[in-house]
Amino acid sequence: MAIRNLIFIGPMDLGKIPKTGDTMKNQLFLDRFREVFERVFTVDTMYWRRCPWVLLKLLLLFLHPQTRVVISANPGSADTFIKLLKKLPFSNEIFYWVVGGSFHKMIEEGRFNVETYKWLKGIFVQGQSMVDSLHKQGLDNVIYVANSKLISHYGNVEKVEDGKMHFVFLSRVEEYKGCSDIMASVDALNAKGFEDKYDVTFYGRESEDEEYAIKFKEMVGQRNNVSYKGVLNLRDASNYDVLSSYDMMLFPTYWHGEGFPGIVIDAYISSLPLIASDWNLNKDVIIDGETGWIIPPHDIDALTEKMLFAMCHKDEVKRFSQNCKNAAAQYDSRIVLSEDNLKKIGLLDYA
Numbered sequence: 001m002a003i004r005n006l007i008f009i010g011p012m013d014l015g016k017i018p019k020t021g022d023t024m025k026n027q028l029f030l031d032r033f034r035e036v037f038e039r040v041f042t043v044d045t046m047y048w049r050r051c052p053w054v055l056l057k058l059l060l061l062f063l064h065p066q067t068r069v070v071i072s073a074n075p076g077s078a079d080t081f082i083k084l085l086k087k088l089p090f091s092n093e094i095f096y097w098v099v100g101g102s103f104h105k106m107i108e109e110g111r112f113n114v115e116t117y118k119w120l121k122g123i124f125v126q127g128q129s130m131v132d133s134l135h136k137q138g139l140d141n142v143i144y145v146a147n148s149k150l151i152s153h154y155g156n157v158e159k160v161e162d163g164k165m166h167f168v169f170l171s172r173v174e175e176y177k178g179c180s181d182i183m184a185s186v187d188a189l190n191a192k193g194f195e196d197k198y199d200v201t202f203y204g205r206e207s208e209d210e211e212y213a214i215k216f217k218e219m220v221g222q223r224n225n226v227s228y229k230g231v232l233n234l235r236d237a238s239n240y241d242v243l244s245s246y247d248m249m250l251f252p253t254y255w256h257g258e259g260f261p262g263i264v265i266d267a268y269i270s271s272l273p274l275i276a277s278d279w280n281l282n283k284d285v286i287i288d289g290e291t292g293w294i295i296p297p298h299d300i301d302a303l304t305e306k307m308l309f310a311m312c313h314k315d316e317v318k319r320f321s322q323n324c325k326n327a328a329a330q331y332d333s334r335i336v337l338s339e340d341n342l343k344k345i346g347l348l349d350y351a
Helices: 022-034 053-061 075-086 103-108 128-134 179-191 212-223 239-244 262-269 300-314 314-331 339-344
Strands: 005-010 039-044 068-073 096-099 122-125 142-143 166-170 198-203 224-227 248-251 275-276 292-295
Touching: 005 022, 022 039, 022 068, 022 262, 039 300, 068 075, 075 096, 075 212, 103 128, 122 128, 166 262, 166 300, 179 198, 179 212, 198 262, 212 224, 239 262, 248 300, 262 275, 262 314, 275 300, 292 300, 300 314
Parallel strands: 005 039, 005 068, 068 096, 096 122, 122 142, 166 198, 166 248, 198 224, 248 275, 275 292
Antiparallel strands: none
């Protein structure tokens, strides 16, 4: 009998606007899984360390033998759950959907034991470079599956023709996401007399580091062409129109856990090319010279140069914008997670 049930384990923060990349990703996964599977049982591990009954629910769900299991969590939490499940006598087929782009490095460095993962039915990662690395480490059960989102609306707002280049940042407002680098580039451009030729708008959750949150607000207040507009909730699809009103996205991240960032898909949905760092999987999903520019990480001079180039070559940015629009559809979860693809990766049975 074909299996059409699924146990989905991971941080989801159900009923709330997602605050982190993993909760956003898992809420989107859940939307798609509920379209495809007959029944989806959820184990929301968002606060599992202070809510031990989550583990009890997990064990009770495994009483459903004809149910496949997907764990979608950061490597540290996933390692804990996978070690636990390996010790238990369940017959369920278990899959690990890797969050972020650092899992292969942790395996390479010996921080995680390869043997812990060999017994899994499948390990899904978001970059071919991760697949190649993990195969070399002896994990033959690794499969590339692109990040995806259920695309119900494409950003479709005419760009403002006011002689300015409008840059936007959309991610957590943290130093390691490149926020301070952007501010330094703003200072460099303003010092050269370009202050009236562009602006930068930041969207994202405030830093959990109170000291940096205060510092960031001060930096915004000190620059006339920089603004912070809080969180842009893209679970409300109409907000893609807000995003599409900008000209280019800035993403000079150097966060260790960066994988295939969902904001790249958001940018494509909104026809926004990116200036992004050559960090983890960015080069896998942003085509340098086609959907944006890739710069060295933590390189303020390179970021400044590309921002200025964009301001002086708006036709090039428009060409990139069309390429981004064309690229977006391939990351629709109805394509990436189509029934045919779910069968190929083992989550659904062939009829």
